[in-house]
Amino acid sequence: MKGWISKLRTLSLFAFMVLILSACGKENLTSLVPKGYGAEQSFNVMIISILVMIIVFVVVMAIYLYVILRFRRKKGQEDDIPKQTEGNKTLETIWTIIPIILLIVIAVPTITATYDLADTSDQEDAININVQGEQFWWHFEYANEGLQASQDLYIPTGEKVYLNMESTDVIHSFWLPSISGKMDVNPENENSMYIEAYEEGVYWGKCTEFCGSSHSLMDFKVIAVSPEEYNQWVEDMKGTSEQSTPETTTAQEGQELFSNNCLQCHATDANQPSAGPNLANFGDRTTIAGVLDYNKEELVNWITNPAEQKPANGMLDAPYLEEGHIGNEEAEKIADYLMQLQPSEITPESAK
Amino acid sequence: MSTMVANQKGFGAKIWDYLTTVDHKKIAILYLVAGGFFFLIGGLEALAIRWQLVEPMNDFVSSGFYNELITMHGTTMIFLAAMPLIFAFMNAVVPLQIGARDVAFPFLNSLGFWLFLFGGIMLNVGWFTGGAADAGWTAYAPLSTTSPGEGVDYYVLGLQISGAGTLIGGINFLVTIVNMRAPGMTYMRMPLFTWTAFVASALILFAFPALTVGLFLMMFDRLFDSGFFDPSMGGNSVIWQHLFWIFGHPEVYILVLPAFGIFSEIFSTFSKKRLFGYTAMVFATVLIAFFGFMVWAHHMFTVGLGPAANSIFAVATMAIAVPTGIKIFNWLFTLWGGSITINTPMLWGLGFIPTFTVGGFTGVMLAAAAADFQYHDTYFVVAHFHYVIVGGVVFGLIAGTHYWWPKMFGKVLNDKLGKVTFWLFFTGFHLTFFIQHFLGLMGMPRRYWVYLEDQGLNLGNMISTIGALLMGVGTIVLLYNIVVTSIKGEKVSGDPWDGRTLEWAIPSPPPHYNFKQTPLVRGLDPLWVEKSEGRKGITPAEPLDDIHMPNGSILPFIMSLGLFIAGFGFIYQKYDLSWLIVLFIGMGITLGAMLTRSLKDDLGHHIHKEDLEKEEAGE
Structure with missing residues (x-):
């Protein structure tokens, strides 16, 4: 048995090395490389608690290994009866007091950070965004600017942006690991949290409260750009309108089809609230439906067969699916229309 | 399992005997078989989950079926595997350890089992009627109240029925331990397994009513159109989370405290020493149970309860680490200076210490509310609670199976096969779950049916799945061991381990009436006391007389x-x-x-x- 145990050991050591090399996960998704205020605060508490825990673990394991190696019964000791110790008051006191001190070491920064992250004293002067979680997509309403955006949230770097979150159906949870920890999005009350990105970038966000069939496909992005770029983006978005005519004829036909079949729920005007995702800057999206690669083929697939890509999503109730008059050809035209909706020069490309 | 009762009775008569039995030893076997069966089902569900996650965007199962798998895996493992297996050992051992001839209410004991079993079956009926429960084992409203079909209805009614059984069982053991102890068995002479069973029963008494109430409200929401958890009707879905976790957190201690008790017996027996710091151990057990009721909101740090509530619950949760640490050190010092035999039960005990310690550490890390904003509902949490519940409870149950098997069935499980099981399961366990801490921190939320390509999550998930397969193989070896031992194993004496407590003073398996004469207890580890004074058996407290026993009932x-x-x-x-x-x-x-x-x-x-x-x- 010894042989395969040592082989296993080598193997697990090897696996461990591979892990170390593949480092801390994907940039702008992992919480282990914090790039925003909340994530950094959480990370600090994490590190303090891990350090304390490693110290205790080393002590426990040292005693553990010593005990096993030293006191294992050897040949000829079968009839030895060890001394029946009852206990030891000094030892008991030591391993009660020291853990209490260590816990205080963790508790103080924990409480400080917890209060800090819940601070809303400067909320009124900051950018406020009403976040709405729905099965299975995210909507962002810029409260002061009156702008609507879905799936991609643009924010300026270096300042606190307050998110006021509420759900329209079940509970969701807004998680942006590289920038900030998470907060639940409840149907009965508004929860507020703030995010602050230190540097420009496209950050991955995920839903972390189990919300149904496509819970794992409810991703969103936060695009952090410089404050100037952010202001320009806001101005550009304010200028969007459903009337603007596309250049190509296929896109124009697509617009026609879109108005007849999709406009009941969607909007292409960022000033216009809508029941489904707002598509005003769809041409600049990083993904389709939050998770699919951004290209025409995927978009056509998505329009003609949304159930396959994202089970139980809200688009399955769309009348066009039942009526069946949107075939591949029509979907391609709609795709042409949607993919040319690029109202702003500020795109995910700007977040570099 | 039928080979255990080697007598001339026909098969039908044997079945009837088990259907009507009120004997705590036979009820223990029923719990063991039923709990073991559900453990295998839950294990298969786990393997299906891991296989779905072996590669990104896998399509082994559909998202709807996957959600049923995760829901039923959690529910089955907690309510239908861990709980009944704990009850199996409480039934098999507690009356023997306190020198009693049965539990206080044998009829209720049987009722508790059958309620649990029928509830468990009810939970699983959903699979065959168009879909099992799919709202997670925590069944958060409004997802659960709006889930279509009958899956969640089966969850609600199944848990309600089996929960009644558990409550009855808990009350029964409280009364048994208070009233049925043999002369001289004072509270502070009770073996630690009995102590932990006692405290766990008290937890059941106070925790399960919260679940019962929650389930009733959910039942009315789903079946009778009320709106307790529906915000549009003035209800509040967060109330469900409170009710669930007021039950759910003590539930963890209901499971793990008896496992602590099992390990305490094993460490003491196989290092041939009395338990180090017995008084501190009892005190720590009670303290953990007490704290267990005031920490439930640490499951809800991200719900938006505000920094004051989060801080209070964070500190209260951290406080639990102190009595748990006391236990770890007392176990280590029980081993210190002992004469340690490493056989299968002891091996599980020695595997438990580092594993559970890691689970405890991540517990403290999770308690730090500000950091929990990152951990919450990710694979970090999945890793943490598997370290605690598998590393603590399952390791304890398997250790207890090997330790008490000879007492229950008169045969010792094969030690070589036992060690093979341990190494497979132990290695598989750490491969599966250690990496999940990092998966969580790297951005993988729990209950994800698929994860996207190119997110740095592929390798970790593959390692995790390989580990799960190893655990599966380990479990198969354990089953093989049980079959082989039942067929070929040799009968052993009543005291194969040179035991210290009362259950080892009587034959294996014990006669129907347990003790011919009620024993007289003269100290902690009563059998050891007698042995150290050169006596073979235990001193009786009464002359031989007629024994009054309850009748069976259908x-x-x-x-x-x-x-x-x-x-x-x-x-x-x-x-x-x-x-x-x-x-x-x-x-x-x-x-x-x-x-x-x-x-x-x-x-x-x-x-x-x-x-x-x-x-x-x-x-």
Whole structure:
């Protein structure tokens, strides 16, 4: 048995090395490389608690290994009866007091950070965004600017942006690991949290409260750009309108089809609230439906067969699916229309 | 399992014997078999989950089926595997450890089992009627209240029925331990397993009603159109989370404290020393249970309760680390200076210490609210609670299986195969779950049916799946061991481990009446006390006399069956009111059985002194 145990050991050591090399996960998704205020605060508490825990673990394991190696019964000791110790008051006191001190070491920064992250004293002067979680997509309403955006949230770097979150159906949870920890999005009350990105970038966000069939496909992005770029983006978005005519004829036909079949729920005007995702800057999206690669083929697939890509999503109730008059050809035209909706020069490309 | 009872009775008679038994030893076997069965089902569900996650964007199962798998895996493992297996050992061992001839209420003991079993079956009926529960084992509203079909209805009614069984079992053990201890068995002489069973029973008494209330509200929301958890009707979905976790957190201690008790017995026996710091151990057990009731909101740090509530619950949670640490150190110092034998039960014990310690550490890390904003609902949490529940409870149950198997069945499980099981399961366990801490931190939320390509999550998930397969192989070896031992194993004496507590003072398996004469307890580890004074057996507290024993009864089975039938009436009346007939029939059966029980005198039977003497002479 010894042989395969040592082989296993080598193997697990090897696996461990591979892990170390593949480092801390994907940039702008992992919480282990914090790039925003909340994530950094959480990370600090994490590190303090891990350090304390490693110290205790080393002590426990040292005693553990010593005990096993030293006191294992050897040949000829079968009839030895060890001394029946009852206990030891000094030892008991030591391993009660020291853990209490260590816990205080963790508790103080924990409480400080917890209060800090819940601070809303400067909320009124900051950018406020009403976040709405729905099965299975995210909507962002810029409260002061009156702008609507879905799936991609643009924010300026270096300042606190307050998110006021509420759900329209079940509970969701807004998680942006590289920038900030998470907060639940409840149907009965508004929860507020703030995010602050230190540097420009496209950050991955995920839903972390189990919300149904496509819970794992409810991703969103936060695009952090410089404050100037952010202001320009806001101005550009304010200028969007459903009337603007596309250049190509296929896109124009697509617009026609879109108005007849999709406009009941969607909007292409960022000033216009809508029941489904707002598509005003769809041409600049990083993904389709939050998770699919951004290209025409995927978009056509998505329009003609949304159930396959994202089970139980809200688009399955769309009348066009039942009526069946949107075939591949029509979907391609709609795709042409949607993919040319690029109202702003500020795109995910700007977040570099 | 039938080979255990090697007698001339026919198969039908044997089945009837188990259906009607009120003997705590046979009920223990029922719990063991049923709990073991559900453990295998839950394990298969786990393997299906891991196989779905072996590669990104896998399509091994659909998202709807995956959600049913994760829901039923959690529910099955907690309520239908871990709980009954804990009850199996409480039944098998506690009456023996305190020198009693049965539990205080043998009839209720049987009723508790059958309620659990029928509830467990009810939970799983959903698989065959269009889909099992799919709202997570925590069944958060409004996802659970709006989940279509009957899956969540089966969850609600199944848990309600089996929960009643658990509550009955808990009360029974409280009364048993308070009232049925042998002369001289004071509280501070009780073996630690009995102590932990006692404290866990008290936790059951206080925690389960919260679940019962929550389930009732959910049942009315789903089946009778009320709106307790529906914000649009003035309800509040967060209330469910409070009710669930007020039950759910103590539940963790209901499971793990008896496992601590099992390990305490094993460490003491196989290092041939009395438990180090017995008083501190008892005190720590009670303290953990007490704190266990004031930490539930640490499951809800991201709900938006505000920094004050989060801080209070964070500190309260951290405080639990202190008594848990006391236990770890006392175990280590029990081993210190001992004469340690490393056999299968001890190996599980030695595997438990580092594993559970890691689980405890991540527990403290999770308690730090500000950091939990990152951990919450990710694979970090999945890793943490598997370290605690597998590393603590499952390791403890498997250790207890090897340790008490000879007492329950008269044969020792094969030690070589036991060690193979341990190494496979232990390695597989750490491969599966250690990496999940990092997956969580790297951005993988829990309950994800698929993860996207190119997110740095592929390798970790593959390692995790390989580990899960190893655990599966380990479990198969354990089953093989049980079969081989049952067929070929040799009978052993009543005391194969050179034990210290009362259960080892009587034959294996114990006779129907346990103790011919009630034992006189003269100290902690009563059998050890006698041995160290050169005596072979335990000193009796009474002369040999007639023994009064309860009669078996089929009524508990019928009562539970009635509730099971009524459950279908409750569910399907939401489509068609004529199903109310089924409800009335079911409730009628249960109430009729209760009436029979109340009106019919059943005074039990006596085993006569002469027969006992004859038996003794025959030996």
